[in-house]
Amino acid sequence: MTAPLSLAHSPCPNDTFVFHAWTHGLLPDAPEVEVTLADIDVTNGQARRGELDVLKVSYGVLPHILDQYALLPAGGALGRGCGPLVLTADPVAPAALAGARIAVPSTTSTAYLLFRLWAARAVPGGVGDVVVLPFEEIMPAVRDRRVDAGLVIHEARFTYQRFALHRLADMGEEWEKQTGLPIPLGAIVARRALGDANVARLARAARDSVRAAWAAPGLCRSYVRRHAQEMDADVIDQHIGLYVNHFTADLGEEGLHAVHTLLTRSAEQGLLPAIPSGALDPVPAA
Incomplete structure (x- = not known):
């Protein structure tokens, strides 16, 4: 790989924290990348169209790509x-x-998939209209009663009280209660056409970038703050502490089992196509 590869992920603190070392040339052995910051609904669409080399996407879009x-x-x-x-x-x-009229960040997101699994049990007769809004617009829309409810992600977990909103349900709690497994949210994928050896290098770069961020978190602080929707430093730290964990460095057997469980259950309910055998096996880091 000689020309820079294209990489897209969200501007959320967990992603800018994780990818800072890689995208800023701090990993000598990592392939060079040109990064685009975009909302998850955008990157899901880019992946479905096969537009970029490496992307952060929702686990719920994996069966399609x-x-x-x-x-x-x-x-x-x-x-x-x-x-x-x-x-x-x-x-x-x-x-x-x-x-009811529900605002969601994306109809291809894992959040919406978890919501549909929950609503099938908890909402007799089903919800009404589903509208897609950028996630930072959802809480104001609920507060102003332009929608009846909102499905929120990211730092909204820490800030929804500022909008005088009430938590009706936690999709993660429901998932863990049902399965005992961690919650799959966002996946990193790489174009298969790059070849197994190059994909393995990309996996190593992602792993090394996580470890570099943990080793020297101060290096990326200004970059993370510059792109965060929520500029409160405590909220940013909470966000990173919650969403960047040992599964981020290595999905592992438990993490992969959680992903298989989510996608299998969704396929059984007709929400997603079935996954071919072996298609979900991650490429090990070189």
Whole structure:
């Protein structure tokens, strides 16, 4: 790989923290990349169109792209106590969402997939209209009653009280209660056409970038703050502490089992196509 590769991930603190060392040339053995920061709904679409070399995508989009992209075992978001939240302006029961207007960050996101799995059990008759909004616009829309409820991700977990909103349900709690497994949220994928050896180098670069961020977190602080939607330093630190964990450095057997479980359950309910055998196996870091 001689020309820079294209890499896209979100501007959220966990992603800018994880990829800072790689995208700023601090890893001598890592392939050179040109980075684009974009919302997850954008990167999911880019992956489905096969536009870039390496992307952060929702686990919920994997069944649609595994013919072109391989899952990397490092750099993604998976953990416990970090699931999306359903917020409302007033305290209500889940049944109140029947026929309601719901704002979501993406209909291809893992958050929305988890929401659909939960709503199938908790909302008799199903929800009504689903509207896609950038995640930073969802809480104001709920507060202003332009929608009946909002599905939120990222640092909204720490800031929704500022909008006087109520937590109706925690998709992560529901998932962990049902499965006992960590919550798969965001995956790192690389174009299969680059070849197994090069994909393995990319996996190593992602892993090394995570470790470099942990070893010297101060190096990326200004970069992370510059791109964060929420500029409060404490919230940024909470965000990174929650979403960057040992699964980020290595998905491992438990993490991969969680991903398989999510995608298998979703396929069984007709929410996603089935995964071909072996297609989800991550390429090990070289």
